[in-house]
Amino acid sequence: MKPLGPIPAGFAAVDGELVIAGHKASDLVERAGDTPLFVYSRTMLRNHIARLRDAMPEGLAIHYAVKANPYGPVLELMSELVDGFDVASGGEMAMAFKAGVSPQLVSFAGPGKRDTELAAAIHHGVTINLESEGEAERALEIASRDGRTARLAIRVNPDFDLKGSGMKMGGGAKPFGVDAERVPALARHIIKQGAEWRGFHIFAGSQALSADALIDTQSQTIDLAVRLAAESGAPLPHCNLGGGFGIPYFPGDEPLDIMEVGTALKARFTALPPILSETRFCIELGRYLVGGSGVYLTRIVDRKVSHGEVFLVTDGGLHHQLAASGNFGTVVRRNYPVAIATRFDAPVEEEATIVGCLCTPMDKLADKAGFPHAEVGDLVAIFCAGAYGASASPAQFLGHGPALEMLV
Template sequence: MEKKGERLTYSFIRELAASYSTPLYIYDLETVQRQIDKIRSKMHPSIKLFYSMKANPNPTLVQRIYQTGVNIELCSLLELAAAQTAGVAAERMMYLGPGKSAEEIRTIMDQGVRYFVAESLQELELIEQIAQEKRKTVPIGVRINPEVAVRGARLQMGGKARQFGIDEGQFPDVLRKLQVLPHLRLCGIHTYHGTRILSANTIAENIRYILSFAERIIEMYGVKLNFVGIGGGFGIPYFAGEKELDLDELGQASYGTVEQFLQKQPETEILMESGRYLVAEAGAYVAQVRYTKRSQGVHFAVTDGGTHHHAAAGGSGNAFRKNFPIVAYVPEQRAEQEYELAGPLCTPNDLIGKKVRLPELHPGDYIAVLKSGAYGLTASPALFLSHRLPREVLLERGKVTLIRDVDEYIIPKLRKESNTD
C-alpha cells in the first residue's frame, strides 16, 4: 500500500481507528490483485503460481488470493488448518519444511495434499514407514539444496550448508534410498535459492539452473518428474537505494528457458511460489501517538504500536538496522522534525523507526509503517509483554472487513465482505 491520497488519508485513518482502534494492520486487496496480475502477465503462462502462507496466513486474505486461481504453499498443520478454513482444496496445496513430525506426515497423507516435498533421507524413511502402515503408495517430491549460492538474495536458502533439502550432489543417494522404499514414488523436485531478490537476472539464472538440473536427472537416471519447483524469492524495495524488481526483464530472460524445458518435458508442471511479492506492498501498520518527549536532545514519539507486532520494522531479519517507509497522518501541515518512534514495550529495542523525519507529531496523531503486508504480525513476538493483538482489516472494493480481532491468536474466523465503509 503506497503513500497515496486515494486510499490512506488522515480522515480515513481516523475513521478506521474510531471503528477498530489502533494499532491496526490494513491490507488493500486491489494491491494484492495487481501484484498477482503483474506476475501472471510477465512470466511464462504455464508456470503454476503458489502463495507462501508464511508471509501472511490470515485465512480471509488466503481465501481471496486462492479465489484468483493462485495455489497455496504451507509449512505447518496450523497453516493447513487455516488453508482449509479458507476453502483451499488439497490438490492445490504444496507442503514442505525441514522438520516434519510423524503427525504432520500422517495428516498430509490423510488429507491428500498433492505436492508433498521431503527434505532429508531420514524423512523419506519415516514417510515410508507411515505409508506402509497405511498401505499406501505416496507420490513424493524432494527438495534439493543447490550447489551454487545465489548472489543478490537478502537471505540465502540454498547453495551452502543448510537444514533445508538434500544436497544436489546427494541426489544419487535419494534414488538408491527410494529403491528400497517400495511405498514411495518420486514425482518431483523442488528448490529455493533465496529471498528478497531484486535482480531479474539472478532469478532468471536460478530458473535456468534448476531446470537444467531437472533435465540432467531425467536424462541420466530415467526418472519421470510430474513437477519441478523453481522457488521464487521475488523481492520488493523496502529501503533507500533499492530498485523495484523488473518483471519485464525477468519474463523476457526466463521465458525461453521455460519454453524449451516444456517442449522436452510437456507433462512436467513448473511450480513457483511467492509470498512477500504478493502481499507486502498491500499492507500498512498504523499506530497512534500517545506521547511525545525529548531525551538528551533526541525527540521521541511513543506510540501504541511496536516491535511485538512488527518485528521487521524494528530491524529483525536485517543485518543492519534500516527503516521501512514510514508516513505520518496529521490534521494540518506542519514543519518536519526527526523522531525515534517507540512502542509501549519495556525495552529500549522497541523502536519501529530511528531518525525518521516526519511532520511534528502530537498525541493523537497517527503514523503508518508501509509495505507491511508480509512478515509483519506473523513474524513478530506477539506474546512479548502480553499486549493484545492488533486488529487486521481488509480493504475490498471500497469496503472494510475485519479479518482478525484482538483475541484471535491462532486462526481467525473467516470473514465475508463487510458492508462497513
C-alpha cells in the same frame, strides 16, 4: 536525518490523510475499533498479482507461501488468485484448509516435520517436499501403515545460492533439502516404494531485487532439474523453481523488474529438453505477493524530548512489526517506509524517532527520520507490512497481545 524506505505506489492522501483501499486511515481504525491494526488491501493484492501473472510465462503456476501472511481472509482471497499454496507446518496446513484451499493444491516444505504432520499431509493428499532421506523413510512408513499413497517431491539443496538475496536457502551445508548429488538415488527409491512421484522443489533464496540474479538462479535451477531428472531415470511431473522475488523496503531499494524475469523465463521455456517437456513449473512466493499491500497503523500515545531528540511513542511496536524494527533477518538497521498517516501530505518539519511501547531499545519503528510535526493521537503508518508482520513477530512479548487485522 536518516532516510526512510520508499512508500509503495498506490497510496494517496485525502483531506491530508493516508487512504488505504479507498478509506481514510482514521476511518479504518474506527471501523476496527482500536489500534494497532494491520490493514490489507484487496484491490492492491488483486492488481499486483494480475501484473505478476501478465509478466510470467503462460502456464507457470504461482504458489503462495502461507508463512508470509496466514490471516484467514487473506488466504481466502489468495485462493482465488493463485494456483497453489506452500505450507511450512501442520498449523499452516490447517489454516489453508480452513480457508477452503483444496489439499491437492497444497505442498508442505520445511525441516523438522513431525510424524503427526506427515500423517496429516498424507491423509489429505498434500504433496510433501522431503527435506531428508530420514523424512522420506518416515513418510513411506506412515503411508504404508495407513494404507495410503504418499505424494512425495524432493526438496533439493542446490549447489548455488540466489545472489544478493536477503536469505540464502541453498549453496553449501544447509538444514534445507537433500544435497543435489544424493537426490537421484532418493528419487529412485521413493518411486520404487510406490509413492506418487511429484518432482523437485528447488528454493535457493529469498528477498532478491536484482532481475539478473533471479534470471541466473532460475536458469541454474532448470539446468539442475534437467540433470537430476535424467539421473533419476523418471519423467519429472512437477518442478518448483523456488521464488526469491523481493520487495523494496529500504532507502535506495529499487523494485524488481518482473518483466525482465518473465521474458527470460519464457525464453528458457521455449527451449526445454525432451525430459522436461511434460513438466509443470511453478514459482513459490510470499512477500512479493502480499508484502506491499499491507499497512500497519499505530497511534502516538506520547511525545517526548530527550537530550534534544524528539521521540514519538506509539501503542504498537516490534511485537507486531519485528521486521520494521530491524530484528528480522537484517544485519544493519535501516528505516522501513514510515509516515504520519493523519498528516500524510504535510511537509517534513522535524527529525523524530518513532518507537513502540516495549521497554527495549530494540523497539524502534523509525530512527531519526524526517516527519511533519505529530502529536499524541496521530496515527503512524508502517508500509510493506503485508508479509512477515503479525504472524512473524513476538505478539506475546510483554503481554501487549496481538494487533487487529483487516482485509478491505
